[in-house]
Amino acid sequence: MSINAPERLRRFYSMFRGDDRVLVVIxxxxxxxxxxxxxxxLLWRKVASVDICSINTVKRPDNVAMVNKLCGCLLKSAEIHTGDYSRxxxxxxxxxxNEAYKKYPFDVIIDHHPIAVVYNGYVDIRPEYGATSTMLTEYLRAAKIRPSQKLAxxxxxxxxxxxxxxxxxxxxxxxxxxHFLSRHISLSLIQQIEYSEIHPGFLKYFQQAFNSRVIRRGKVFIHLGHVGTPDVCVLVADFFLKVQGVNWTxxxxxxxxxxxxxxxxxxxRFNAGKLAEQAFSQFGSAGGHKTMARAELSLSSVECVINSENDRKVLKWIMERVDGVGTGFSKNERKP
Ligand SMILES: [Mn+2]
Structure with a gap:
């Protein structure tokens, strides 16, 4: 039987006592x-303290901006002593x-990913939701709390x-x-965060992308050589997809x-995940969604066929792998 938001809120609150020191792990x-x-x-003034810790280091510049502007203090999971907390x-x-969650005996789990196993404690998992933030907004509204600008x-x-x-x-x-949150947000904060997408250090990769790009029949191929983070590949791929006439990057x-x-x-009508799998899975992990996919190939298996330090050869090899599979329907090849 499905339960409503006030009942969920009641069960959530029933997990906590006034003297609890709560740790939220993300x-x-x-x-x-x-x-x-x-x-x-939600727990403000209902427990003794609430800290938030993360198992990962935030690196994407827009996410760093979000943490700095909205989050206050984000602790590192590796430095947490679980004995300091009661919930x-x-x-x-x-x-x-994630392995990093092993050290925590979770009392409350709220998530929107597909449910894997049965957990103890208060568990609210709704895979039919697009975001956990949506679920928490329902709790907030059930608690009749008006969100601050930063929280919204x-x-x-x-x-x-x-x-x-x-x-x-x-x-x-x-x-x-x-829709509810839009009445309480700060548009200027959102802009400041979303416009922080590109780290100044990434610009050199864009330069390289402009110099070395190959555009063929609606497809853009770029090899950036050694990168400080794969995030720059994502940024460059998203950027070139905005070029008119480009269907694939x-x-x-x-x-x-x-x-x-x-x-x-x-x-x-493309399928990036399928293409990634067919073109690259014999060299490592490859897959994804219809519009976005990723392959992570171990250099040792790639080096059997190509010198990975030769940027032009790597690019050519990727083009050949993609051509070998074919991208299926594309604008330029479409028959009327
Ligand atoms: Mn999520």
Missing amino acids: NADPDAIGAALCVKR FVLVDSQPGH TALFLGIKTDTHDFQRKAYNEDIKAF FVSGIFGKKLVVIIRNSGL
């Missing part, structure tokens, strides 16, 4: 940050998703990010929460001991 991204801040607000909350994730902005960004601006799975509930870089290939398409 794998920090906008949705997790929004959800964690909302848990903190543990996990949002936007599940204990099996964080939840709003959480929903916006996880639904890809409502281009990917979003539901009525997400739209309802988004393939942007690769060497990160650590891996060749990472980021694949994007304009989403007509």
Whole structure:
């Protein structure tokens, strides 16, 4: 039997006592940050203290800006002594998703990913939601709390990010929460955060992308050589997809001991995940969604066929792999 928002809120509150020291654990991204801040607000004045810690280091510049402007203090999971806390909350994730969660005996789990196993404590997992921030917004409304500008902005960004601006799975509930939050957000904060997408140090990769790009029949191929983070491949791939007439982007870089290939398409009738799998899975992990995919190939397996230090050869090899599979329907090849 499905339960309503006030009943969920009641069960959530029943997990806590006035002297509890609560730790909210996240794998920090906008949705997790929004959800964690909302848990903190829900528990304000109801427990002794609430801290938020993350198992990952936030690196994406826009996410760093979000933490700095909205989050206050984000602790590092590695430095947490579990003995300092009496209650543990996990949002936007599940204990099996990461080794780093093992040290926590979670009392509360609120998430929107597919449910893997049965957990103890208060568990609210709704895979039919586009974002955990949507779920927490429902708690907030059930508690009749008017969100501060910062909290509303964080939840709003959480929903916006996880639904890809409502281009990917979003539901009525997400739209309802988004609409509610939009009355309380700060547009200027959102702009400041979203316009921090590119780290100044990334510009050299864009320069290289402009110099080395190959554009063929609606497809852009770029190899960036060694990169400080695969995130730059994502940024470059997204950027070139905005060029008129471009249907596909393939942007690769060497990160650590891996060749990472980021694949994007304009989403007509393409399937990036399938293409990634067919072209690259024999060299490592490869897959994704219809419009976005990623391959992570171990350099050792790639080096059997190509010298990974030769940028031009790597680019040519990727083009050949993609051509070998074919991208299926594309604008230029379309028959009337
Ligand atoms: Mn999420």
